[in-house]
Amino acid sequence: MKLLFTPGDWCGTLIWDPVEGADSYGIYLKYSDSIRDFSCVADNITETTATVGLDYARRAEFYIVAKQKGTVIAESERITGKSNGLRANDFMVRDDKLHYFMPQMTHMLGSLFTANGEIWICDSGLSKIGEVLNDYLMDIRKKAADELGIDESDESLKIAINAHLSHYHSDHIAGMFKIMMKNPFIAIEKIYCSTPETDPEMRHFTGNNVKWNEAVAEYLPGKSTYYYEVPWGKHVRLDLENINAVLDLYPAFEDHTTIYLKEDGSPDYSRGYWNIVALRDEAHAKVLAQNYNSTWVVIRYGENSIFISGDYSGFDDTCLAPTLDYYGRENFENIDILTYPHHGVARYSKLLTDVTKAKYTVFMAALDEMLEQPRSVLALRYCEAAGSKLLWTDKGAFTATLDGKNVTIDRAPDEWPDTSAIEVTPQPLNFSELKQYQTQQ
Numbered sequence: 001m002k003l004l005f006t007p008g009d010w011c012g013t014l015i016w017d018p019v020e021g022a023d024s025y026g027i028y029l030k031y032s033d034s035i036r037d038f039s040c041v042a043d044n045i046t047e048t049t050a051t052v053g054l055d056y057a058r059r060a061e062f063y064i065v066a067k068q069k070g071t072v073i074a075e076s077e078r079i080t081g082k083s084n085g086l087r088a089n090d091f092m093v094r095d096d097k098l099h100y101f102m103p104q105m106t107h108m109l110g111s112l113f114t115a116n117g118e119i120w121i122c123d124s125g126l127s128k129i130g131e132v133l134n135d136y137l138m139d140i141r142k143k144a145a146d147e148l149g150i151d152e153s154d155e156s157l158k159i160a161i162n163a164h165l166s167h168y169h170s171d172h173i174a175g176m177f178k179i180m181m182k183n184p185f186i187a188i189e190k191i192y193c194s195t196p197e198t199d200p201e202m203r204h205f206t207g208n209n210v211k212w213n214e215a216v217a218e219y220l221p222g223k224s225t226y227y228y229e230v231p232w233g234k235h236v237r238l239d240l241e242n243i244n245a246v247l248d249l250y251p252a253f254e255d256h257t258t259i260y261l262k263e264d265g266s267p268d269y270s271r272g273y274w275n276i277v278a279l280r281d282e283a284h285a286k287v288l289a290q291n292y293n294s295t296w297v298v299i300r301y302g303e304n305s306i307f308i309s310g311d312y313s314g315f316d317d318t319c320l321a322p323t324l325d326y327y328g329r330e331n332f333e334n335i336d337i338l339t340y341p342h343h344g345v346a347r348y349s350k351l352l353t354d355v356t357k358a359k360y361t362v363f364m365a366a367l368d369e370m371l372e373q374p375r376s377v378l379a380l381r382y383c384e385a386a387g388s389k390l391l392w393t394d395k396g397a398f399t400a401t402l403d404g405k406n407v408t409i410d411r412a413p414d415e416w417p418d419t420s421a422i423e424v425t426p427q428p429l430n431f432s433e434l435k436q437y438q439t440q441q
Contacts, residue, residue, distance in 0.1 A: 003064055003076040012081050014042075014050045014062060019074045022066035027052060029060045085156045085187075088144035089117040098245055098301045098402040100337065103132040106366050106394040107343055108171035111308065112136065112161075113299065116242035121163040121179070122297055122308050123172045130175025134183055137161065141185055158187040164247065165193045166310025167294040168212060180215060192236070194251055194295040195229045230295050235327060244404075245301035250327050252293050252312055291342065298331065302404025307332060307356060309341040320349055329355050336407045337362060337400055338388075340379060344370055348378035353386045359407065360400075361388040367417055374424045381419055389413040 042050040066074040110125025294312030338358035370376035
């Protein structure tokens with residue numbers, strides 16, 4: 001099969017010779033750094049031609065397969081095409097610093113960082129935070145458009161981003177839908193996400209997995225994005241291209257198991273196993289299963305580090321300790337900025353505080369909400385006692401600048417609330433009516 005390619009502005013035309021006996025043709029592409037080939041999304045398909053979308057300023061190998069009743073009977077040669085799009089990131093300031101931005105928000109997590117022309121989103125909050133992150137990205141793009149002397153409506157000018165999404169709850173991923181689906185000026189390069197629940201009943205309990213998978217199928221394959229699921233218990237290290245920094249991804253520790261309880265509180269092994277914590281009923285499983293698939297990310301630049309913990313922490317130090325030990329506690333020591341697990345709601349951990357020794361601790365929950373929950377009060381007390389400075393995202397946005405040795409924040413820290421008048425009873429290993437079990441089968 002001969003194959004010709006005529007590149008155009010953000011698209012190209014493929015032309016091939018028809019194959020005798022073929023009843024359908026498949027169009028595939030592979031980017032130079034991709035670990036797999038993609039089934040390409042194409043328009044204007046005839047028996048011998050198709051129009052394909054191309055990534056901005058990146059090369060891709062195209063090829064055609066001829067099929068007869070679903071079986072491949074011929075494959076074309078591979079040719080390389082390249083779009084003539086513009087990369088707005090090339091016009092960003094390069095100051096050998098990492099800039100970490102968290103918007104003003106309550107009870108959700110969304111953030112991004114920039115580093116010498118590289119942009120990463122680390123959780124995207126709800127849709128309104130997606131809009132804030134969009135605005136941040138569009139400001140960068142506008143500066144590039146002004147410097148190039150082109151109109152902002154020119155879709156050939158793209159902002160390139162990568163993303164890490166800790167888990168599938170809406171308060172962590174919904175903003176990404178807005179970025180991924182509605183903005184023609186953004187090119188998403190790679191998205192890393194936690195492995196979803198594998199049980200069919202749990203996997204779809206909120207519909208978030210369904211929506212996400214539909215979005216991936218519609219917007220990502222064959223276009224500008226590689227989508228990777230981070231497997232349970234497998235440490236993944238990602239190097240940044242333009243600055244000597246890395247992202248370390250730490251998925252849920254698979255060796256923790258969860259079991260249901262019978263009415264008398266004894267383990268009910270017949271109902272299967274979940275992650276981390278013993279569950280009294282199906283409702284608890286539905287709420288918790290995704291949280292305990294949440295992936296930690298640690299951003300490291302020189303001596304600086306940011307620990308974005310998503311929602312995974314364990315209800316207490318008994319659950320948390322094996323995970324820290326599994327990955328090595330030394331990998332979580334001396335953190336500059338810690339986003340507290342689950343926004344600070346119903347989570348507490350003296351162990352996490354003692355290990356990280358965070359210079360700044362970020363809470364995304366509202367103060368009134370935290371003061372009504374004993375575990376949240378404990379979290380506040382532990383962090384304050386450890387000498388950490390407080391950043392409360394419902395008080396305002398902030399940007400942290402890391403130069404490899406020092407971290408500076410563009411607003412003053414918040415004052416720790418006085419919790420001395422609040423009575424907090426000792427917290428046992430149970431959470432409400434839940435009990436902790438370690439099982440060996």
